[in-house]
Amino acid sequence: MSLVIQLENVSKSYRLGTIGGGTLRADFARWVAKLQGKTDPNLQIGQEHHARLMGQEFWALQDVNFEVKEGEILGIIGRNGAGKSTLLKILSRVTAPTKGEVRVKGRIASLLEVGTGFHPELTGRENIFLNGAILGMSKSEIRKKFDEIVAFSGVEEFIDTPVKRYSSGMFVRLAFAVAAHLEPEILIVDEVLAVGDAEFQKKCLGKMKDVATEGRTILFVSHNIEAIRRLCTRGIWLQGGTVHMDEDIGLVSEAYSNSMADQAPTVLRNRTLGLTLFDIRLCNRDGQPCSVFCPGDDLMIEISYDAETPISLPFFAIVVQSLKGSCFAANMLLDGHQPEVLQGKGRIGCLFRSLPLMPQNYRVQLAVRAKNGQDLIIDYQDVAFFAVSANLSDYGYQGKFMSLASEATAVVVPYEWHLPDGGIKPVALNRTTATFSNFIF
Amino acid sequence: MRPMTGWFDLHLSDLWRYRDLTMLFVWRDFVAQYKQTILGPLWHIIQPLFTTVLFTIIFGKLGKLPTDGLPPMLFYMAGITTWNYFAECLNRSSTTFILNAGIFGKVYFPRLCVPVSVVISNLIKFGIQFTLFLGFMAYFYAKGAPIHPNAVVLLTPVLVLIMAALGLGLGIIISSLTIRYRDLQVLIAFGVQLLMYCTPVIYPLSKIQTQYPQYLWLALANPMSAVVETFRYGFLGAGTYDVMNLLYSATATLIILFIGVLLFNHVERTFMDTV
Numbered sequence: 001m002s003l004v005i006q007l008e009n010v011s012k013s014y015r016l017g018t019i020g021g022g023t024l025r026a027d028f029a030r031w032v033a034k035l036q037g038k039t040d041p042n043l044q045i046g047q048e049h050h051a052r053l054m055g056q057e058f059w060a061l062q063d064v065n066f067e068v069k070e071g072e073i074l075g076i077i078g079r080n081g082a083g084k085s086t087l088l089k090i091l092s093r094v095t096a097p098t099k100g101e102v103r104v105k106g107r108i109a110s111l112l113e114v115g116t117g118f119h120p121e122l123t124g125r126e127n128i129f130l131n132g133a134i135l136g137m138s139k140s141e142i143r144k145k146f147d148e149i150v151a152f153s154g155v156e157e158f159i160d161t162p163v164k165r166y167s168s169g170m171f172v173r174l175a176f177a178v179a180a181h182l183e184p185e186i187l188i189v190d191e192v193l194a195v196g197d198a199e200f201q202k203k204c205l206g207k208m209k210d211v212a213t214e215g216r217t218i219l220f221v222s223h224n225i226e227a228i229r230r231l232c233t234r235g236i237w238l239q240g241g242t243v244h245m246d247e248d249i250g251l252v253s254e255a256y257s258n259s260m261a262d263q264a265p266t267v268l269r270n271r272t273l274g275l276t277l278f279d280i281r282l283c284n285r286d287g288q289p290c291s292v293f294c295p296g297d298d299l300m301i302e303i304s305y306d307a308e309t310p311i312s313l314p315f316f317a318i319v320v321q322s323l324k325g326s327c328f329a330a331n332m333l334l335d336g337h338q339p340e341v342l343q344g345k346g347r348i349g350c351l352f353r354s355l356p357l358m359p360q361n362y363r364v365q366l367a368v369r370a371k372n373g374q375d376l377i378i379d380y381q382d383v384a385f386f387a388v389s390a391n392l393s394d395y396g397y398q399g400k401f402m403s404l405a406s407e408a409t410a411v412v413v414p415y416e417w418h419l420p421d422g423g424i425k426p427v428a429l430n431r432t433t434a435t436f437s438n439f440i441f
Numbered sequence: 442m443r444p445m446t447g448w449f450d451l452h453l454s455d456l457w458r459y460r461d462l463t464m465l466f467v468w469r470d471f472v473a474q475y476k477q478t479i480l481g482p483l484w485h486i487i488q489p490l491f492t493t494v495l496f497t498i499i500f501g502k503l504g505k506l507p508t509d510g511l512p513p514m515l516f517y518m519a520g521i522t523t524w525n526y527f528a529e530c531l532n533r534s535s536t537t538f539i540l541n542a543g544i545f546g547k548v549y550f551p552r553l554c555v556p557v558s559v560v561i562s563n564l565i566k567f568g569i570q571f572t573l574f575l576g577f578m579a580y581f582y583a584k585g586a587p588i589h590p591n592a593v594v595l596l597t598p599v600l601v602l603i604m605a606a607l608g609l610g611l612g613i614i615i616s617s618l619t620i621r622y623r624d625l626q627v628l629i630a631f632g633v634q635l636l637m638y639c640t641p642v643i644y645p646l647s648k649i650q651t652q653y654p655q656y657l658w659l660a661l662a663n664p665m666s667a668v669v670e671t672f673r674y675g676f677l678g679a680g681t682y683d684v685m686n687l688l689y690s691a692t693a694t695l696i697i698l699f700i701g702v703l704l705f706n707h708v709e710r711t712f713m714d715t716v
């Protein structure tokens with residue numbers, strides 16, 4: 001298979017601080033001074049040393065090398081600021097690299113942001129043509145796909161209404177529909193799956209799979225590691241502007257999930273009330289720190305605290321969230337198990353029994369309040385991340401749509417189907433129960 | 442496979458590949474501009490008509506500027522029609538980067554599509570105003586005014602081409618520079634107006650020729666001078682027409698356009714980091 005993308009020592013730098021003088025006069029004065037060998041007249045006194053700092057560069061990407069073969073589905077993961085967006089911008093030719101060379105074969109279409117170039121005054125029909133052309137389609141291509149696009153977006157009735165009267169959901173659906181029907185050799189997808197309702201998201205993932213099976217190359221960037229894991233064959237993990245890992249997607253996503261757990265903020269502090277929380281850990285049943293769980297596992301969240309001044313009736317609230325929202329929570333105000341007073345150093349924990357969670361990524365948010373919620377001591381913030389990972393066939397799932405199950409609701413409880421033929425098909429959250437019930441019936 | 446470096450890597454073939462997009466931009470400009478207006482494209486007629494009337498009163502009647510013996514209405518209208526086209530091309534293409542930063546930051550397409558579409562969509566407006574001018578010409582001709590259309594009329598497409606290229610060239614130079622120097626945005630607004638007074642729009646070139654011959658070269662250094670005068674000479678039969686002047690205009694335009702495209706291409710590659 002031939003190479004379609006080749007990056008050689010690609011680096012991108014941004015200058016920190018203000019760029020240039022901003023006005024012609026200042027730049028001209030600087031240029032004249034430079035000719036005369038004097039220092040920059042625009043600098044304030046004592047700023048000479050600062051000048052080097054002003055020109056300081058921030059390398060968003062540094063010596064990035066990789067190749068993508070035709071038909072490969074590459075997942076790109078990394079924390080915020082790792083250089084993912086810069087990389088995609090360079091690949092989609094929005095900006096040029098500072099150093100290095102990018103070679104691309106074939107047409108690239110990027111879904112960096114859907115709906116680019118939509119004009120509010122124009123109708124849906126008119127915008128399909130305009131947007132399609134901006135994304136690189138010719139008029140005849142759009143005409144050929146027009147009906148398909150409209151059907152995919154589900155806004156048939158409003159196709160001749162100006163898009164400024166669309167709901168935001170309709171707008172996004174139409175925009176994505178146009179983008180999804182491009183037929184580029186290389187498709188760049190970034191976070192688009194965060195839009196629309198669950199049904200529409202499923203449609204999008206399905207469309208991407210179609211594109212993939214047609215042998216075209218896809219670069220997929222998302223925070224939804226499960227989605228990446230299912231779609232992609234290979235993963236690149238960017239960290240600090242360099243390629244940290246370039247391996248099979250399974251290895252990369254596992255390593256990344258683990259590191260996410262390590263990198264959560266370790267110390268939360270409220271100076272005025274003198275409360276510090278630190279050493280927040282997720283542990284498994286055996287008390288070992290853990291960041292990847294199986295459905296049905298127990299999850300222990302441990303928090304060390306140091307209260308310099310006594311806090312009366314504090315309450316802790318812990319929320320476990322999937323990417324789509326809250327799954328479940330434990331809140332001392334609601335269950336009434338607040339300690340009388342929190343003073344000195346100590347440890348507090350919360351054990352969630354048999355996680356009813358599907359294979360996805362989750363985060364743990366923590367807040368501390370006091371006096372029935374009036375005093376906000378520490379507001380909700382992410383304190384830990386974990387992933388649930390499983391081979392769903394071990395849990396009673398089967399069939400060709402099994403892989404889509406983890407995209408459905410994050411929380412599931414054990415259930416069983418009682419079928420017309422008298423058969424009972426259980427789906428359980430823990431392997432032993434599943435086998436057990438199979439055994440009995 | 443293509444590397445992405447070098448000043449002369451112009452990707453002009455890309456521009457051709459995206460011609461559908463350019464035309465859609467033209468169409469969008471035209472359609473979207475007049476949605477929810479009552480008069481719609483009629484504005485293209487109202488604006489030059491009022492300007493002509495105003496100029497006739499102020500410069501013709503009050504200022505008593507000569508008009509090469511032509512009816513003042515026609516004299517000014519010829520100047521305004523041509524000047525407006527150039528000025529609109531310049532004005533609108535000079536904001537290319539600033540106005541489109543949002544869309545440029547998200548998808549790639551040849552950025553030149555935008556200013557080129559501006560020039561084309563202004564051509565439609567020019568067509569409307571030109572028709573208006575022809576109408577007035579016919580009216581004055583029927584009334585027996587001393588106008589003598591001649592073979593120089595055939596140069597009109599060349600004149601339009603020069604105006605378009607000059608407006609585009611200057612416009613994209615300015616739009617490339619505005620990214621760093623926002624001063625130019627302010628400058629361009631009244632700069633174009635000032636430039637009009639340096640061009641024989643409200644006065645004939647012959648006036649400078651007879652009264653201030655020592656400054657004639659300065660007036661002719663402006664590539665638009667020859668264009669406006671030639672246009673007037675062709676349709677109305679009075680004015681200064683010199684092939685050499687026109688050749689100079691064409692050459693200057695080509696150079697400006699070339700510099701513009703070069704600068705524009707250089708800037709478009711990294712402008713997202715500066716804007």
